[in-house]
Amino acid sequence: MPSSQTNPTELPRFGWPIERKLEPRQPKSLTKAGVSLHAAGDPPLIVRGCRESSQSTRAFCLWITFEDQLSKYAPKGWGPPPDSPTPPPFSIQPISGCGRGMVANKTIKTGEIIVVERPIVVHPATTTMILHHPNGMWGHLEDIYEQHFQLLGEKEQSLYMDLWNCKPVTGTLGNQLVGIARTNGLYSGFTRTKHTPHYAGVYPKISRCNHSCGPNADAKFDEEKMAMTLIAQRTIPAGDQVTIGYTNLEAPYSARQDDLNTKYIFTCACKHCKPSKPSRPSRPLKHPYWCFPNQTTGEHVDLKAEIDASDVRRDQISHRLAGARELWADWLSPSSRQSDRDLLQFHEDALVIIAQEGLEWTRILDIAYLAHACAALEDEGGFRRWGTMLMSISGTQGDEGKSQMKTWQDWVREPKTSPAWGLRVQARGRTEGTPSRKGKAWHISFT
Structure with a gap:
């Protein structure tokens, strides 16, 4: 018999940029587009x-x-x-x-x-x-x-x-x-x-x-x-x-x-393809996902070693969001043994690696996760800091973009209106057997 109670492991809808607007079903690759045109x-x-x-x-x-x-x-x-x-x-x-x-x-x-x-x-x-x-x-x-x-x-x-x-x-x-x-x-x-x-x-x-x-x-x-x-x-x-x-x-x-x-008809010789000095992160990495051997240790440039390490980092960047979704769902589960620092460190380390590879255009989702994590911890200052940074780098244009910015401006102005507000605190309360706060029936679908 279906329960009328809200599943405590369900997540809220966070909107842009984590939850993208659903587009009409269309071929995602050029090859599939060509097949579609022929059909x-x-x-x-x-x-x-x-x-x-x-x-x-x-x-x-x-x-x-x-x-x-x-x-x-x-x-x-x-x-x-x-x-x-x-x-x-x-x-x-x-x-x-x-x-x-x-x-x-x-x-x-x-x-x-x-x-x-x-x-x-x-x-x-x-x-x-x-x-x-x-x-x-x-x-x-x-x-x-x-x-x-x-x-x-x-x-x-x-x-x-x-x-x-x-x-x-x-x-x-x-x-x-x-x-x-x-x-x-x-x-x-x-x-x-x-x-x-x-x-x-x-x-x-x-x-x-x-x-x-x-x-x-x-x-x-x-x-x-x-x-x-x-x-x-x-x-x-x-x-x-x-x-x-x-x-x-x-x-x-x-x-x-x-x-x-x-x-x-050219060979790229940018600093990521032909580095003149060893590439180093701006600070030591702490989360296990990013501690996979992806850094060189020599004082002189070993071109092959630098390229191999860069390839590992870029592969980590391209696959990190699947891990991010799993971390987030586990973190908000009452049975989670994951520490707050673990979730935050995952995304903070991601920003370090992204900057090291010069792929800043990919970082907005990590910043959004950090903002929502601070809201879940009821950290107003942290939420405002990350939310303001997200708005400053988005470059969103058009009517839809203005609506997205208006939503984030409202949240940053009043962090308690964020859909993530207090979720981690509530999960802890359920784990410890204390009454959870009443709230909306949250649900999220990540895309």
Whole structure:
């Protein structure tokens, strides 16, 4: 017979960023997206000239897409360009061995917005290629680009043609246009589709950013405004390059190098791939998960040993959240033997390793866990500290982002309104046989 009592091991709904908004069921990988397109009968590509309003005479972007997208986005125009910092905190400068890149003109603080801009072109990251096209597998896309490129204004065309092309050149305009798109495209997702959410956009300034396997900036796309926001993930001193990642940064060294060499024809020589000094954590690690042999001990650089240790750390980072969910559920169980310090140390050590590898863009979930852990312990100061840090680095944009920030601002202002407030204290009370506090029937589903 079902019990009317709340299961004390059930967890609360924490919302963003631990609990993400459920998106429509869509293929998660490019390979699965290609299979899905083929199963849908290879829907044709169409071109939409994106304008600020229905009265605008000039397109600011060519959006190569599928017909099902047209009625779902900005039917009356995309509106004026989103605000971007003025003057910009960067300039585009020549970089030795790397063409041109984005360089900080001043110190850019963690969480600071560097630039917000719209793409010049957007196309699906995967399409059903026409294999027998006389110009090869990319020939159909080349034809589309060549036929419609003139819809853009002269300024947009000039900015686009000035970007680097690392792909083979045949001499046709379409080949050159697609080569630039394949070289400079950044992930730009559109979720309201039955085909594929995976798109690539080319941006006038953000596409100038060079690669690092420990980038200091991250780009977030807002599909409602057709705009990309570049956000500093750690402090960027004046004169330093602003860098982003071109590949899966949690992958091992060899996989990253193979991918970069195949797609962009270069070998990465950033400090994470060719360290000039031994890499060390900023403080000793204490949690057993992170104490797996992942550090070198020599005083001189042993390149192979450094790369192997870095690979271990990145693998730990990529798998840590499954462990985090288990730790959290156990910690809130009345039968838990886990100490408070153990849970906190897991995420504090994670932040140390993440910083060591330059993967700060992955840390927001660890910070959220730390904030909620402090709430569960009824530690107002700790909750406010971690909650404020989370808000400062989120860079969340759009109406949904404003709602997320409003929720966290309310919690930080009044920590006792947090859904996690007192949960660890209550679990201890149940363990010790003391009455637990009355509260809501909590439930959580981690995604």
